[in-house]
Amino acid sequence: MRIYANQTALLTLLFITVYGSGFVGAKLGLAYSEPFTFLGVRFLIAGGLLAVGALLLDAPWPKNPGWFLLVGFLLQGVFSAGVFYAMYLGMKPAVCALIIALQPLLVTVLAGPYLQEEVSIQRWLGLIIGVAGVSLVVADGLAVEGITPATLIWAVVGLLGLSLGQLVQKKHCADMHLISGGALQVLGTVPLMFLLAMTFETMQIEWHLDLVISIFWMAIGVSLGAVTLLYILISRSSASQVASVFYGIPVAAALIAWPLFNQVPTMIDWVGFAIVVIGIGVANANKSGIKLLKAARSG
Structure with a gap:
């Protein structure tokens, strides 16, 4: 049990590090490509590599691909499109x-009715501490310029895609084969990205070494590595x-x-980092806690 918990x-920790690096990789790449075009190329490479891997390993393909395509559409396509385009339009x-x-608060709220998960008061406390820490970390960068109805809509679209995709993955695809299922999910987002690119963009790419590094890291490191780790965690733990x-x-x-960019954290940032770590620790501590549902019944 201890070995399983340590794993x-x-x-x-590996997921957080690799997924977090994706935002840095995006900053490198978006200087040379519009967002939907960038994402289309990224998902095409990642999905192609996964499909080749599935064929070489003779991995089983889903017999009913509907839920898999929906998760890919939400968790990779809608989330990435919303976040990337909000920043492209000027949101800080x-x-x-x-x-x-x-996202953690939204997922936890929806996990009750959708997954019948009971959430302890301890976990709610950890989630609240965590969002306070994140708010403190980003407080220095908040600015009113760039906040428009359009950027807010795209950012909220990204939030909904990430949250709903995680819930559907947990309920319907938790036992999927990581390579063949992942290939189906990633490749399913490619038509969406190129449709958005043709609608909103020129689809012109300025090829540069930074762009090549960014695309391949986002495709291999994030879409293959980090998202696979996310699916493993979803299969092992509750959605919240x-x-x-x-x-x-x-x-x-x-x-x-x-x-990489000489963005030195301030003292406020370090305090926020510490609060985030505490929040995650409280939310995931190995204690039974007091279940909200039981508290409501006893009340």
């Missing part, structure tokens, strides 16, 4: 991060428990951007 903790990354930081680790992603992104 899960290691996978969680810190503001976007704060909106996406509502997995959602809580997303608070660590802005922290990882900030720490990775420090040496």
